[in-house]
Amino acid sequence: MHASHAECAVQVDLGRIGPFGFSVRPAQESELLYADLQTNADGNISRRLGSGRAGFYAGKYLKGVGRTPLAANWCHRTDRYHSSGHLLPSAAAREYLVSCYLEELGAGDTLVACEGLLLAPLPPEAEQYVESIFAGRDPRQLAQVDRRLQAISVKDAGFARLSNFVWAFSQWRGGAPFVIELFLRMARYLGGPSQPDVRTGDVSPEALAERLERAIERLVHHFERFFQSGVYWGSFHNNFTADGRFLDLETPTVLGGPFIGILAPAGKLPESVDPAGSRIFVGCEVLQCLGQVRTFLAFLIHRLEWLGRNDWDGGELERRFLRDTAEALRTRFPPSHWLHDVSALTEKLTAALASTLALPPGATEELRALVEAQCRVMLNVEPRHAEAVRLVPVKMPLANPEPIFPVVVGVPRFLEGWGGQTRAGRIFNAALGQVDGVGEVATALEALREAEASIRNSAREQRRLGAEPERNNGPVRKRATQGRGRD
Secondary structure, eight states: GGGGGGGGGOOOOOGGGGGGGOOOEEEESSGOOBBBBOSSSSOOOOOOOBBEEEEEEETEEEESSOOOOTTTTOOOOOGGHSSSOOHHHHHHHHHHHHHHHHHHTTTTGBBEEEEEEEEEOOOGHHHHHHHHTTSOOGGGGOHHHHEEEEEEEEEEEOOHHHHHHHHHHOOOOOSHHHHHHHHHHHHHHHTTTTTTOOOOOOHHHHHHHHHHHHHHHHHHHHHHHHHHHEEEEOTTTTTTTTSSOOOSSOEEOOOOOOOOOOEETTOOOEEOOOOOOSSSOOOOOOHHHHHHHHHHHHHHHHHHHHHHHTTTOHHHHHHHHHHHHHHHHHHHSSSSSSTTOHHHHHHHHHHHHHHHHHHHHHHHHHHHHHHHHHHHHHHTTTOOOOOOOEEEEOOOOOSSSSTTTOEEEEEEEEGGGGGOOOHHHHHHHHHHHHHHHHOOOHHHHHHHHHHHHHHHHHHHHHHHHTTOOTTTTEOOOOOSSSOOOOO
């Protein structure tokens, strides 16, 4: 897409390591791409050791570079997409275009934006591999761009995931240099690029706890802005940074404006949903991330306390620092903290959603009941009995959030008429469809540039005019009733 990314045309060459290659250093350190090791505190997929198709090179984070040494799932037949090193061009296009969309709306700081991508022809023999990724689905529906091309997406480096720190605390080395380096990096990455750099003297147990709390608050605020912008990411596990930005941008659904409802595969939208069931409502998806944060926090406190008493490779000063950090985290996040208290979290999320939609009191109360049920199930708290929420289908032209996976949407009946797709949302989805239909590098890049221009123009117009969502080819009229009427 951009000439400045020419050096990012990287391909992993595992053969260069060779047998017993650990004793041989490359001629130039600049030839190395650094893949990050990851372990999640909640759940891990067998043989995925970290970034199996991505890494850090020349100050950029590149995805789609080929199989890295962390793809220990290379022989796992049911995990082909994440074990091959491949990135589908349609996924790279979504990453890039949704970054352009949010940037134009003034929300570019909420994510690690995809700033460009590279395309190359896919070897003819690889088309059968691409079809095998989607076993059980009709391969004839696979987009032309995914049959013919391969991609690398380009993002700025300078971030970490919580799973990187779980790995580091699990693979403990001990000793003052290791402790200093790890906690200094942790403080830096919890702050993110928007915060001042951290010096060693600034890293205290209380400062670390405070930085973690700010990062969590930042994460919640970013999801409020995703809601306002009408972007639903679809996949959330281990897909956000330690400082609260969203990172893996492959599977967005762009509605263009605030929306609370359910996404379902085409033809499978249920008539009603149990809010205390396993389905997550659009608008409540931040709870999936907060559930991961809670698990990370519990792991971190327990691990610090254990190391503070059993790390005999370090001195008493280091062990005291570990114990003090665990205590600072307990103090900063008591049971009454909104991260642990379902009632407080319910009020926090309900207030954010209701204020954006400007709901009347009756609808707000029904929304609060829905949010509370979602909070309880996502945070593993015993759910209370809740009545099923009846859904009303909403017609929206939506591009597939991932190949061969069309989706439809429905809204709770008490919110019927309170959300819809904006003009910018329609243009975004139409632009994605145009990119999917091409199969040559030059024409695909041209289609991407045209899509970017139309998306930026429509988003700019939406931001300037504050355009209201549209529904059934007409504007949504906000009702003065309590959420029961129609347009």
